Every structure is written in structure tokens, then in C-alpha cells.
Amino acid sequence: MLRIEHLQVGYGESMILRDVTMQIEPGQVVCLMGRNGVGKTTLMKSIMGLLKPKTGSIEYQDTIITNTPTDRRAKMGIGYVPQGRDIFSHLTVEENLLLGLEASVPRIKQLPDSIFTMFPVLKEMLKRRGGDLSGGQQQQLSIARALASKPKLLLLDEPMEGIQPSIVMEIEQVIENIKRTREVAILLVEQSLAFATTIADYYYVLDRGAIAAEGSAADLSEEQVKQHLTV
Numbered sequence: 107m108l109r110i111e112h113l114q115v116g117y118g119e120s121m122i123l124r125d126v127t128m129q130i131e132p133g134q135v136v137c138l139m140g141r142n143g144v145g146k147t148t149l150m151k152s153i154m155g156l157l158k159p160k161t162g163s164i165e166y167q168d169t170i171i172t173n174t175p176t177d178r179r180a181k182m183g184i185g186y187v188p189q190g191r192d193i194f195s196h197l198t199v200e201e202n203l204l205l206g207l208e209a210s211v212p213r214i215k216q217l218p219d220s221i222f223t224m225f226p227v228l229k230e231m232l233k234r235r236g237g238d239l240s241g242g243q244q245q246q247l248s249i250a251r252a253l254a255s256k257p258k259l260l261l262l263d264e265p266m267e268g269i270q271p272s273i274v275m276e277i278e279q280v281i282e283n284i285k286r287t288r289e290v291a292i293l294l295v296e297q298s299l300a301f302a303t304t305i306a307d308y309y310y311v312l313d314r315g316a317i318a319a320e321g322s323a324a325d326l327s328e329e330q331v332k333q334h335l336t337v
């Protein structure tokens with residue numbers, strides 16, 4: 107459903123992504139790994155249309171979207187949860203979730219119940235301001251907002267970063283639940299070998315902006331992690 111070919115992306119003169127080629131099948135969970143600063147967020151932003159590639163192409167559901175604006179990509183079914191949970195802290199939980207519906211086509215008017223089945227804590231907190239939630243709850247809100255428009259591809263940039271272990275388990279459970287339905291493909295930035303091997307179907311390792319390794323997540327070994335991921 108997503109096919110990236112020979113993608114080169116940079117900031118000004120400096121090239122960050124070098125000849126990146128990868129693909130994601132419908133319903134697949136793909137883990138994107140790599141050390142700090144190798145270009146993982148740059149790749150996520152490029153898929154979402156927030157950065158313009160210098161060369162290469164991005165195809166989504168048989169349509170070339172390399173130059174398609176971000177809002178259009180969202181309406182085509184690409185959901186994005188940026189690193190650092192980008193919620194509106196002065197808006198309520200409900201208002202944050204309703205904003206997520208903006209991207210739905212055809213337009214969904216009411217928050218789907220499945221959101222609250224997946225994140226019961228958000229139902230209890232609908233009238234609270236986003237900024238009053240704990241870090242883990244904000245992360246859940248950020249993922250729930252992206253899911254509200256029923257995307258077909260969900261981009262999750264380090265969703266477990268900086269949250270307490272109990273919430274990490276809840277978020278892992280959410281990803282497993284999404285995977286079980288096979289209705290949403292997920293591209294997830296995550297460094298944990300345990301997560302990649304138990305939940306992901308496929309992995310890519312990015313090293314200095316290029317794909318250094320890829321394969322079935324079940325075959326990902328500690329050797330590869332040591333080679334590409336430890337500092």
C-alpha cells in the first residue's frame with residue numbers, strides 16, 4: 107500500500123535520506139529502527155508530505171503522492187502521530203479528538219466508540235484539558251486522535267518514548283489490537299528489539315540516512331541490533 111523508491115530528502119544543502127527504498131503492505135506492522143539522528147523522523151515527515159523530497163517517489167494505494175499536500179494525504183487515509191505527542195493542551199480531550207475527524211472522508215461526524223473501547227481512560231477525561239493529562243495519557247490521546255478518522259496507514263514516531271512502563275504496555279496492547287484487525291498498516295519508529303520481534307511483521311534499519319538492513323521482524327537478531335543500533 108506504500109511504496110517508497112530511491113527517496114532523497116535533505117534540509118538545505120545537507121542530504122539526510124539517501125536512496126531510501128521500502129514498502130508496506132496493507133495491515134502490516136513495520137518497525138523503523140536506527141540510532142538518534144539517522145533520519146527516522148525525516149522519513150516519517152516525508153511520507154506525510156511535511157518535507158519535499160529532492161528525488162525519488164512515494165506511492166500510496168496505487169497513486170503517486172510525492173508532491174501531494176499533507177492535508178490531502180491525511181484525507182487519503184494516512185494518519186500521523188509525531189514524536190513528542192503533539193496535542194492541543196488548551197483544548198479538551200473531546201475537542202482534540204473531534205479535530206481528528208477533520209481528515210475523515212466521507213466525513214465522520216461522531217467519535218467512533220472503538221476509540222473509547224481502545225482507550226477507556228479518555229472517555230473519563232473528555233472534558234479535561236489536554237494539558238492536564240499525564241504524558242502517557244497525552245500519548246494515548248495523540249494516537250486516538252489519529253485513529254478517529256479511520257486511517258489506512260498510521261505513522262507512529264517513537265510512541266513509547268518517555269512514558270512510564272505501565273502505559274508502554276497499554277500502547278503495545280493497542281498496537282497489537284490494531285494489528286489483529288489488519289485494517290490499518292502501521293509504520294512505527296521504535297528501538298526495542300523485544301517489541302520489534304514480538305509485534306512487528308517486518309523491520310527496516312536506517313543508518314546515516316540509508317536502509318542498512320531489513321527483513322522479517324521474527325529474524326531480527328541481537329547481532330544486527332548491536333551492529334546498527336548501539337552507539
Ligand SMILES: Nc1ncnc2c1ncn2[C@@H]1O[C@H](COP(=O)(O)OP(=O)(O)OP(=O)(O)O)[C@@H](O)[C@H]1O
Pocket residue numbers: 117122140141142143144145146147148149189
Ligand atoms: N529542520 C531541520 N533543519 C536542519 N537539519 C535538521 C532538521 N531536522 C532534523 N535535522 C537533522 O537531520 C538529521 C536527521 O534527523 P531526524 O530527526 O530525522 O533523525 P531521527 O533518526 O528521527 O533522530 P531521533 O531518534 O533523535 O529523533 C539530524 O542530523 C538532524 O540534526
